[in-house]
Amino acid sequence: MIARSEVQEKSIEDSRLYQLWSAIADTKALLKAILEESLEAVNATRGTISLVDYRTGELVTEFAAGVGWSEEKFGLRFKITHEPGNSISSYVAYSGMPYVCPDVTKDPYYYPLFPDTRSELAVPLIGRGGRVLGVLNVESEKVNAFGKNEVKVLSALASIAAFALSLATHQTREKALIELGKELAATPDIDALLEKVTEVASRLLDADDCSLFLLDKSINRLVLRASRGLLRSMVGKATYRLGEGLTGWVALNNKPARLNGVVGDPRWKGLYLELKPEEISAFMAVPVRGRKEVMGVLRVLRKKAHLSAPHYLFSEEDEELLFTLANQLGAALDREELQRRLFTMQHIATIGELAARTAHMIGNKVFAMKGALKELGLQLSNLPLLESTQRLLGSIERALYEVETLLQDLRDFVKATQLNLQPVCLSEVVRELVQDYAQEFPHISFELQMDEQPVWVKGDVEKLRNAISELIENSVHFLKEGGKISIRLAKSTWVGQKHARLIIRDTGPGIPEKLKEQIFQPFFTTRAKGMGLGLAIVKGIIDAHGGTIEERGREGEGALFIITLPAIEPTQGGEN
């Protein structure tokens, strides 16, 4: 009875816990202090704080206090279960409720550790969302040592311990997020940054693997860009269609997915797996959201410790964290895209200005030379000339005309980005072009595939026509008799944004891998004629429309150009 009154008098505020509160960063010291405080508060002989190992579904003794502890009794692991004989703590971790055992000799859950133990009291450490983090357990050599008051006091101390544990997790996560934020802002290499995100996500979420898929608009697929484990070798190769598998579902619906295991989920396809399905303990994926649209999917997995281990689920808190990571990434990707576009535009503008001035000067000189040449020709026409002299005059004239052709190319290049925007029925433009080219080049077969619904875009009809013509002409140039050009136009919807996708594929020699980087650069050509501004102009036009163009063919299998342009509704076609 004396012990009990002491319990009531002793208030938590007086305790040395409050001195420790200022040193809250040291969670271990705090938990130890709580344990010691507990023994004193309820007059117990010894006690433990055990924490849940979610991965194995076991309870691990982490802290012990009181008399009689030895090495081999330390670090014991108990299966968390309602089955008897697995320790009282383990049953409390299972039930999530305090448990008073007045006499251990009659208790089914009791696991004998000390011969003098007579009674026990165990309370759970409950974290956010009712999750059991661990168990605070005290015991006494007296029978029936613990009652209602002890339960109350111990529960209060347990809640402080639980709070300290949650806070520690929270602080670790916060710190990592701040660090990642700094890196996202400072890392210029986008691939290194994606790696970093998967690394941080794995570490913070206690996940065994993390993969990041980003949308590639030109092929309308999610492409694996970074992964930690097994899938690493598939980076750049593994792809999901929108809506395909859980990953595709997350991207298409712009919603997170959080499951225990994946076997049995109807959305699961298991195309690309970090783990065998039966090894997956829990799966979580969130969309990576950019300013305007979903840009990709970030997914994490936990592996089962062994096949019969319980599911180690991702919590709501985990989901929030993954969302935060994904949002930070989305913002960084947005910024990167903006910078890239700005740089390209400035680059083009600089080239444009330089080109315009140079062309103006050259044009003037060429004009003068043509005039002088003409007068020279007239003056010489009265004299008897050698045939070779006539030829030389002709060559000079032709060369001058060629210079003028180059000037025109340059002008086209500069003008490519100056658009006169109108609603344009892209379907009609493509159909007309294909008809014209099919007539002009009967030795090549043209195949056109289009949706019944016409596809509209906001654009400069002349420039778009030029761009598509250039691509078709490019194909024609490299095709032999009997070659084929397939053109496909379709509308694709991508969370909130509709895109027109135009695919031009030919059966020519294709573009060598090592040249792919350069084909869209100005002044690159493998053709003898012209300046090689063709594809650079095409890209300039498409970029200026807010679209993308890429070459996806394989060398030896023909060229494959994919253009995407932001689509508009046909009804908008009538406006403006």
Added chain:
Amino acid sequence: MGRILVVDDEELAREAIKLRLERDGHQVDTAASEAEAIEKIRNSNPPYDVVITDMVMESENSGLEVLKASLLRDVLTEVIILTAYGSVANAVECLKRGAYDYLEKNIPGVDVYDLLALKVERAMEHRAESLGLLKRLQSYQQPVAAQEEPLD
């Protein structure tokens, strides 16, 4: 044949145009800048029949200034604008403000000098027509003015 002023800051170009037009029997003056051109236009007597001017010289709008000076001197002077590099937009602006025509200096495969000579011929005809019309208008107005008086 016509009295023509050729304005271009490129000496070779001026000379080549002058030679070409003189072959057609025109009397050709030249000016090497916007300022020199405006000076010559103001002091011309009688005014030039046709002024051929480069669009871009001292400024982007040199051609426009030469056009203004020409029309101020004689509203029926025909002005042809030359553009070297795609300043078509400026040239179109000149057309709106009363230029007779414009010509791109660099059209691959086209003999621009012959084309210019042709445009000058047309400009001369146009000017002659306008002058004729003006004369008829004046002779028409005089009797009307005479008739109106008694009614007052």
